[in-house]
Amino acid sequence: MLALLHTSPLHVPVFDALRDAHHPGLGLRHSVAPDLLARARREGPEAVAGDVTAALLRAAADDGVRAVLCTCSTIGEVAERAAGEVGVPVVRGDRPMAAAAVAAGPRIAVLATVESTLPPTLALLDDEARRADRPIRARARVVPGAWTRFEAGDIEGCARLVAAAADAVTDADVIVLAQASMTSAAEFTTTAVPMLSSPRPGLAAAARAVRPTG
Known part of the structure; x- marks a missing residue:
């Protein structure tokens, strides 16, 4: 169990x-x-x-x-x-995703829907980079309005905002969706950059x- x-x-x-x-x-x-x-x-x-x-x-x-x-x-x-x-x-739950992100390449774009997620996610990526002895350059941003939609139960609306933010990322080896609530963005994104989520x-x-x- x-x-x-x-x-x-x-x-x-x-x-x-x-x-x-x-x-x-x-x-x-x-x-x-x-x-x-x-x-x-x-x-x-x-x-x-x-x-x-x-x-x-x-x-x-x-x-x-x-x-x-x-x-x-x-x-x-x-x-x-x-x-x-x-x-x-x-x-x-997000450690395996972080390890996969580090393995994917040094340029990591992190998307989140709440600010409080960014410090622990960036620290986790740094920890996995040290474990793997691989340098990384992670940058992060909060997707405006996405969390408000998620809290209201508008999962698709949240996902579409996250997907649009992911589609705007062009100079990264991998995109990390920092929260489990962002996973369904993969249904709407068109980016060619690999995108990882934690669930x-x-x-x-x-x-x-x-x-x-x-």
């Missing part, structure tokens, strides 16, 4: 669909805590570190849970650091943590 900690209920069907398509039979148990993101945006991720740990502990306490996947990039760093207190592996590789990494022998 894999527990997932989300900061929006809109992520639940996305990960259920990925499970059905790529990991049939994997049990998922969803926990949604939108207040964690709201506070992290106001006060910074460190301000909610204790509450993130508590949420992870609650998620891991369910019978049969063998790992927890944190799907929110804003709180991903503090969630990952809490692994020692949780008792089961804690998978940071599919993040879930795959968490599935491996649940079933280490595959």
